[in-house]
Amino acid sequence: MTGGPAELVARDQQRFRLWLWWRIYALVGGAFTIWLTFWAWTFLPFWLIVAAVISPWLPGTWRPLRLLWLLMLHLTLESLALISMFGLWIGSGFGWRIRSPFFQWCHYDVLSWYLGHLFREATRVLRLTIATVGPAPDAFPGDPLIVLSRHAGPGDSFTVVHALMNTYRREPRIVLKNTLAWEPAIGIIMHRLPNRFVQPHPKPGNDLRSQIGELARGLDPNDALLIFPEGGNFTPARRTRAIERLKGLGLDQMAAKAEKWTHVLAPRPGGVAAAFAAAPDADVLLCAHTGLDHLNTVADIWHWLPMDKQLTLRWWRVPRSSIPTDTAGVTEWLYSQWDMVDDWIEAHRESAD
Numbered sequence: 001m002t003g004g005p006a007e008l009v010a011r012d013q014q015r016f017r018l019w020l021w022w023r024i025y026a027l028v029g030g031a032f033t034i035w036l037t038f039w040a041w042t043f044l045p046f047w048l049i050v051a052a053v054i055s056p057w058l059p060g061t062w063r064p065l066r067l068l069w070l071l072m073l074h075l076t077l078e079s080l081a082l083i084s085m086f087g088l089w090i091g092s093g094f095g096w097r098i099r100s101p102f103f104q105w106c107h108y109d110v111l112s113w114y115l116g117h118l119f120r121e122a123t124r125v126l127r128l129t130i131a132t133v134g135p136a137p138d139a140f141p142g143d144p145l146i147v148l149s150r151h152a153g154p155g156d157s158f159t160v161v162h163a164l165m166n167t168y169r170r171e172p173r174i175v176l177k178n179t180l181a182w183e184p185a186i187g188i189i190m191h192r193l194p195n196r197f198v199q200p201h202p203k204p205g206n207d208l209r210s211q212i213g214e215l216a217r218g219l220d221p222n223d224a225l226l227i228f229p230e231g232g233n234f235t236p237a238r239r240t241r242a243i244e245r246l247k248g249l250g251l252d253q254m255a256a257k258a259e260k261w262t263h264v265l266a267p268r269p270g271g272v273a274a275a276f277a278a279a280p281d282a283d284v285l286l287c288a289h290t291g292l293d294h295l296n297t298v299a300d301i302w303h304w305l306p307m308d309k310q311l312t313l314r315w316w317r318v319p320r321s322s323i324p325t326d327t328a329g330v331t332e333w334l335y336s337q338w339d340m341v342d343d344w345i346e347a348h349r350e351s352a353d
Contacts, residue, residue: 144219229267
């Protein structure tokens with residue numbers, strides 16, 4: 001139901017105000033991030049002394065120093081990425097050619113550099129290892145892919161993007177939560193690349209399915225469309241709400257299946273079906289991962305420093321010829337795959353105790 005003309009006008013005005021506020025926030029937030037990074041490095045000796053003094057009094061091995069270094073790394077990478085994108089904006093004719101193939105490639109390069117340095121240092125400081133199991137995307141060069149991944153927090157999710165870019169040399173197109181648009185560097189770079197943020201009140205004809213279908217069209221041989229069908233991080237409360245939503249829609253069989261899962265949310269098949277319809281020749285990769293499921297906040301990271309854990313990515317490739325083409329068939333297929341994902345997580349998930 002789209003509403004009357006007055007409601008549509010009000011929504012357009014709301015979207016414009018949101019767009020304007022985001023532009024202002026990106027400019028002010030980016031400048032503040034660079035300013036904060038400068039002063040953080042200026043007073044770094046003081047912070048190092050404080051962290052070193054309090055470390056022996058806290059549990060864990062040098063937790064304050066490790067967290068301080070991660071914060072400094074994050075600020076520094078954010079600032080360098082923002083400065084790089086400002087230079088690209090100027091070089092593109094003050095945004096005139098910012099979406100041309102050359103400048104798109106430059107932005108992918110900035111994102112790859114950002115994630116590569118972030119994960120190299122984060123795995124060292126957190127004492128993490130990353131393992132890949134099953135057929136990986138680089139085993140199939142020249143084939144566009146649709147990647148369906150579980151959603152278990154920013155740690156695991158950014159690992160999937162990092163793996164697609166820096167290990168498998170793919171240029172991902174990603175369906176993202178709207179809140180990530182407010183992170184200065186990530187928000188700007190994702191807006192400039194072919195990605196889509198999930199909007200709470202999309203314009204008629206610009207709903208999520210339409211946007212995913214648009215993203216899936218014209219995938220290049222080195223592209224990978226990344227979708228998180230669950231639509232959010234797994235939590236027990238979200239699991240309950242997802243099951244209740246299915247029951248409220250009268251989808252009792254789907255709700256019964258979702259009730260059996262203890263590690264994943266009920267997937268939403270609409271966007272997946274739209275992607276399949278728009279890219280009929282692209283094969284599908286399923287990605288399950290476990291190891292950082294319990295990390296959702298800074299407090300979680302603090303509690304588990306250092307981690308001494310292994311983050312495992314499990315890939316399955318599914319030929320399109322084995323996937324139904326109708327929406328009902330796609331829904332049934334997706335739920336059967338999520339059965340497999342939940343079973344795999346149950347068998348490989350490390351205890352958070």
